[in-house]
Amino acid sequence: MLTIAVDAMGGDHAPKAEVEGAIRAARDLGVKVILVGQQDVVRRELEVQDGTGSLPIEIVHASERVTMEDGAAKAFRLKRDSSLRIASRLVRDGVAQGFVSAGNTGAVMATAKIVQGVVPGVERPALVGILPTAEGTPVVLVDVGANVDCTPRMLGQFAVMAEIYSRNILHRPNPRVGLLSIGEEEHKGNELTHAATPVFKSLNLNFVGNVEGSDIYAGNVDVVVCDGFVGNVALKVSEGLGDMVKHFLGEALESSISGKIGYAIAKTAFATFKKRLDYSEYGGAPLLGVRGACIICHGRSNANAIKNAIRVAAEFSGGKINQRIEDELRGAVRKAGD
Amino acid sequence: MLTIAVDAMGGDHAPKAEVEGAIRAARDLGVKVILVGQQDVVRRELEVQDGTGSLPIEIVHASERVTMEDGAAKAFRLKRDSSLRIASRLVRDGVAQGFVSAGNTGAVMATAKIVQGVVPGVERPALVGILPTAEGTPVVLVDVGANVDCTPRMLGQFAVMAEIYSRNILHRPNPRVGLLSIGEEEHKGNELTHAATPVFKSLNLNFVGNVEGSDIYAGNVDVVVCDGFVGNVALKVSEGLGDMVKHFLGEALESSISGKIGYAIAKTAFATFKKRLDYSEYGGAPLLGVRGACIICHGRSNANAIKNAIRVAAEFSGGKINQRIEDELRGAVRKAGD
Numbered sequence: 001m002l003t004i005a006v007d008a009m010g011g012d013h014a015p016k017a018e019v020e021g022a023i024r025a026a027r028d029l030g031v032k033v034i035l036v037g038q039q040d041v042v043r044r045e046l047e048v049q050d051g052t053g054s055l056p057i058e059i060v061h062a063s064e065r066v067t068m069e070d071g072a073a074k075a076f077r078l079k080r081d082s083s084l085r086i087a088s089r090l091v092r093d094g095v096a097q098g099f100v101s102a103g104n105t106g107a108v109m110a111t112a113k114i115v116q117g118v119v120p121g122v123e124r125p126a127l128v129g130i131l132p133t134a135e136g137t138p139v140v141l142v143d144v145g146a147n148v149d150c151t152p153r154m155l156g157q158f159a160v161m162a163e164i165y166s167r168n169i170l171h172r173p174n175p176r177v178g179l180l181s182i183g184e185e186e187h188k189g190n191e192l193t194h195a196a197t198p199v200f201k202s203l204n205l206n207f208v209g210n211v212e213g214s215d216i217y218a219g220n221v222d223v224v225v226c227d228g229f230v231g232n233v234a235l236k237v238s239e240g241l242g243d244m245v246k247h248f249l250g251e252a253l254e255s256s257i258s259g260k261i262g263y264a265i266a267k268t269a270f271a272t273f274k275k276r277l278d279y280s281e282y283g284g285a286p287l288l289g290v291r292g293a294c295i296i297c298h299g300r301s302n303a304n305a306i307k308n309a310i311r312v313a314a315e316f317s318g319g320k321i322n323q324r325i326e327d328e329l330r331g332a333v334r335k336a337g338d
Numbered sequence: 339m340l341t342i343a344v345d346a347m348g349g350d351h352a353p354k355a356e357v358e359g360a361i362r363a364a365r366d367l368g369v370k371v372i373l374v375g376q377q378d379v380v381r382r383e384l385e386v387q388d389g390t391g392s393l394p395i396e397i398v399h400a401s402e403r404v405t406m407e408d409g410a411a412k413a414f415r416l417k418r419d420s421s422l423r424i425a426s427r428l429v430r431d432g433v434a435q436g437f438v439s440a441g442n443t444g445a446v447m448a449t450a451k452i453v454q455g456v457v458p459g460v461e462r463p464a465l466v467g468i469l470p471t472a473e474g475t476p477v478v479l480v481d482v483g484a485n486v487d488c489t490p491r492m493l494g495q496f497a498v499m500a501e502i503y504s505r506n507i508l509h510r511p512n513p514r515v516g517l518l519s520i521g522e523e524e525h526k527g528n529e530l531t532h533a534a535t536p537v538f539k540s541l542n543l544n545f546v547g548n549v550e551g552s553d554i555y556a557g558n559v560d561v562v563v564c565d566g567f568v569g570n571v572a573l574k575v576s577e578g579l580g581d582m583v584k585h586f587l588g589e590a591l592e593s594s595i596s597g598k599i600g601y602a603i604a605k606t607a608f609a610t611f612k613k614r615l616d617y618s619e620y621g622g623a624p625l626l627g628v629r630g631a632c633i634i635c636h637g638r639s640n641a642n643a644i645k646n647a648i649r650v651a652a653e654f655s656g657g658k659i660n661q662r663i664e665d666e667l668r669g670a671v672r673k674a675g676d
Contacts, residue, residue, distance in 0.1 A: 134582045145520055148528040182483055182570040190486035190567045213574030217582040229528045230571055232520040233564075236551030237572045238579050244472045244555040245583055 001032050001056065002314045004293075005087040005096035006306065008037030009065040010103025012299045018102070019045040021306025023052055028307070031314045032056040034096055036087040038063070062086045065103075068299065072106035076114065084108055088115040091292035098293025098313030100284065102301040109146055112287055112294040119322045121329035124150075125289035126158045127228065127296065128165065129235050135219025140166050140175075143228035144235045144285065150227035152196040155179070156203055160328050161288040162223045163205055168319045169286075169312060175222035178211030180230060186210065192227065200225075203332055284309035286316065289325065293317055339370050339394065340652045342631075343425040343434035344644065346375030347403040348441025350637045356440070357383040359644025361390055366645070369652045370394040372434055374425040376401070400424045406637065410444035414452065422446055426453040429630035436631025436651030438622065440639040447484055450625055450632040457660045459667035462488075463627035464496045465566065465634065466503065467573050473557025478504050478513075480563055482623065483570035490534040493517070493563050494541055498666050499626040500561045501543055506657045507624075507650060513560035516549030518568060524548065530565065538563075541670055622647035624654065627663065631655055 006022050008015040015037055022033040023046075035042050039061040046052055046059070062083035066075040079085065087099040088111050101108045105127070113125050126143040133139050142162040147154060159177050166175040179200055181189035186197060189210060200207045211221050213234060226234070284297035284305060293316040295309040316322075344360050346353040353375055360371040361384075373380050377399040384390055384397070400421035404413040417423065422441050426449050428434040439446045443465070451463050464481040471477050480500040485492060497515050504513040517534055519527035524535060527548060538545045549559050551572060564572070622635035622643065631654040633647040654660075 132582070134585045148520065180571060182486065182567055182574075190565075213571040213576075214578035214581070216575060217578040226571075227528075229520055230568055233518060233551040233568055233572055234575045236520075237554060237575050238551075240552035240555040241576050241579055242583075243552070244470070245580075247472045 001030065002317055003032040003034060003096045004310045004313045005034045005036055005060075005090040005099040006310065007084040007087045007099065007101035007103055007108075008035040008042045009062070009083040010101040010108075010299075011297065011301050011306075012102075013302065014102065015042050015045050017301055017303050018306055020049070020303035021301075021310065022057055023049055023055060024303060024307040025310035026055040026057050029311055029314065031310060032058070033310060034058045034060050034087075034090060036060045036062050036090070037065070037083045060086060060090065066107045068104050070104055070107060072104070072110040075104065075107040076110050085111055085115065088112050088294070091294075092116050096292070097317035098295065100295045100297065100306065100309040100313055102284075102297035102299055102306065105145070105296055108294065108296050109287055112290045116291045116294065119289050119291060119329075120326050121157075122161070122289035122325065123154055123157055125287050126161060128162060128286050128288055129231065130170070130285065131216060131235075131238070133217050133219035137172065137219055137222070138166075138170050139216055139219070139221065140170070140223045141216060141231055141234065142223065142225055142288070143231050145228045145232035146287065148227065148229040150192065152192065152199045155192070155196045155225050155227065156199040156332070157289070157329065159200060159205055159207075159223065159225045160203060160332060161325050162225065164321060164324045164328065165286060165288060166222045168321060168324065169315055170222075172222045174206050176208045176220070177205045177223040177225065178208050178215065178221040180213070180216075180224050180226035180234075181210035182212065184210050184212065196225075204328065284312065286312065288321075291322065293321070339368065340655055341370040341372060341434045342648045342651045343372045343374055343398075343428040343437040344648065345422040345425045345437065345439035345441055345446075346373040346380045347400070347421040348439040348446075348637075349635065349639050349644075350440075351640065352440065353380050353383050355639055355641050356644055358387070358641035359639075359648065360395055361387055361393060362641060362645040363648035364393040364395050367649055367652065369648060370396070371648060372396045372398050372425075372428060374398045374400050374428070375403070375421045398424060398428065404442050404445045406442050408442055408445060410442070410448040413442065413445040414448050423449055423453065426450050426632070429632075430454050434630070435655035436633065438633045438635065438644065438647040438651055440622075440635035440637055440644065440647075443483065443634055446632065446634050447625055450628045454629045454632065457627050457629055457667075458664050459495075460499070460627035460663065461492055461495055463625050464492075464499060466500060466624050466626055467569065468508070468623065469554060469576070471555050471557035475510065475557055475560070476504075476508050477554055477557070477559065478508070478561045479554060479569055479572065480561065480626070481566035481569050482573045483566045484625065486565065486567040488530065488565035490530065490537045493530070493534045493565065494537040494670070495627070495667065497538060497543055497545075497561065497563045498541060498670060499663050500563065502659060502662045502666060503624060503626060504560045506659060506662065507653055508560075510560045512544050514546045514558070515543045515561040515563065516546050516553065516559040518551070518554075518562050518564035518572075519548040520550065522548050522550065534563075542666065622650065624650065629660065631659070
């Protein structure tokens with residue numbers, strides 16, 4: 001049975017969301033879950049739920065917790081007994097095959113990279129965002145914030161890793177890989193995209209060339225590659241615009257009697273709509289390129305998001321994603337050296 | 339009377355949208371409009387409308403037209419008699435105080451820069467995007483695609499120009515200026531933002547530090563500065579997400595009988611909502627830093643968008659924006675040289 005460690009103290013709703021997510025995963029997915037956190041707090045949360053005694057859930061104590069305000073480097077240096085550090089150690093030591101955290105993204109990335117180490121051939125782990133598209137298929141955006149200043153070669157590695165993820169975890173057949181730029185034509189872009197184009201062409205990818213920001217949500221590409229600064233801006237612009245649309249729509253609907261009635265009637269439709277935009281279905285953002293598996297969830301994650309992240313961590317391990325990445329990058333190096 | 343030249347052959351709906359926009363501007367704003375394009379086509383479109391004979395509208399013939407497929411450099415080299423080139427020349431020669439085009443953005447930028455020249459002290463003109471926020475106030479995003487690889491000093495100039503625009507055209511009091519990055523803390527960001535921070539601090543700006551992608555639409559900042567690659571991605575991601583939301587919402591509402599009824603009733607509310615998101619109210623994107631004024635509209639612009647762009651071009655000139663930019667940049671240089 002695969003074992004996934006969960007940082008029980010990470011998210012905004014910790015440990016409630018983490019514990020409930022763990023229960024659902026252990027019950028529905030046939031996965032063993034190790035909840036890492038303050039023992040008494042986690043146990044109390046677990047005991048609130050009925051019939052959890054027989055589930056494959058274990059608690060491992062951690063006396064410290066990294067907050068959202070902690071700097072990544074400082075958290076790593078000073079909080080050696082934090083729940084996320086211990087969860088990562090469980091993966092390093094082979095006790096768990098992957099770990100899930102809804103905590104401080106910077107601290108989780110730094111910890112996973114240093115404690116678990118990187119997959120052979122990977123220069124830098126990359127954080128992935130999984131987004132919905134108008135076609136109903138998921139698109140992988142990489143990197144969304146792990147590496148701000150990238151070399152063309154790093155972008156090529158991100159592409160290889162994300163392609164494998166799209167193919168094996170999201171089950172996209174022959175994923176179309178695009179380089180995020182400001183126009184479809186090859187000559188459009190900046191120094192980095194110009195230098196990255198020949199690298200992408202040399203790789204074993206279904207490379208469709210440059211794509212624009214508007215293509216991310218269009219469903220005409222499965223993997224969109226950029227440096228972590230651009231990807232982070234793209235992701236957060238989306239969050240901000242989504243929040244504004246929700247705000248305006250609610251306001252517009254509440255501002256009139258007919259709007260109120262319309263709103264009441266259209267409620268089911270809105271629920272369907274919201275579900276399609278619900279990122280939590282995709283189970284968080286994997287940090288690609290670290291040994292084991294590391295899935296980072298949004299701080300706001302609910303139990304369903306945590307459960308799905310545990311599922312992804314298990315699939316990641318079961319699908320031998322890291323072995324595939326290692327093999328592909330070794331092949332890429334050999335090819336480039338021909 | 340201020341005179342604004344309009345590239346009548348630029349947009350997807352040319353010359354209809356351009357001519358109707360010109361009529362509305364000439365009628366409502368007290369501005370003289372010169373329509374530049376194929377004389378017979380433009381005249382025919384003008385004569386379709388009643389009572390335009392007495393309006394201050396003139397036609398200047400241009401035998402060529404730049405298409406969306408033309409490369410910017412090639413269009414400039416080969417189409418010397420294009421409508422946009424002639425419109426730009428009218429500004430250079432002082433016949434018009436500004437020009438408006440809904441044509442090929444790259445070609446418009448290149449032409450305005452070369453034909454009209456740049457404001458003294460400006461290294462590179464910058465393209466501005468004006469976006470709505472949850473607070474109902476407009477936010478200026480700069481640069482959205484004119485300059486992909488920028489120096490910290492260029493970002494500082496963009497900030498100065500956009501601040502003046504926000505203050506004088508959008509009437510924001512003491513505009514808050516933010517540097518687009520991937521976290522609020524000063525140490526977060528890439529090489530460019532790190533190097534730009536001291537430049538921004540040295541300028542005469544209400545600098546609020548780093549802002550994130552999600553802040554663009556939040557209404558807590560009035561001017562957001564980034565290089566043109568990042569800004570273009572941010573703008574197009576917004577367009578793509580907006581299209582997807584519209585698609586999903588329509589689909590969800592049509593998928594059920596109650597949804598259909600809800601939709602019918604909520605229609606007014608949706609219209610209000612759409613109006614709040616309607617970029618055309620802000621009248622296109624100014625290219626800041628060129629002599630005269632150059633307002634670039636979306637290819638999809640309707641007559642209302644064209645009219646508003648003409649209004650902005652006139653306000654730009656009336657507000658002496660370029661003089662203010664020149665003065666401010668001269669002051670900035672003096673300050674930096676102290």
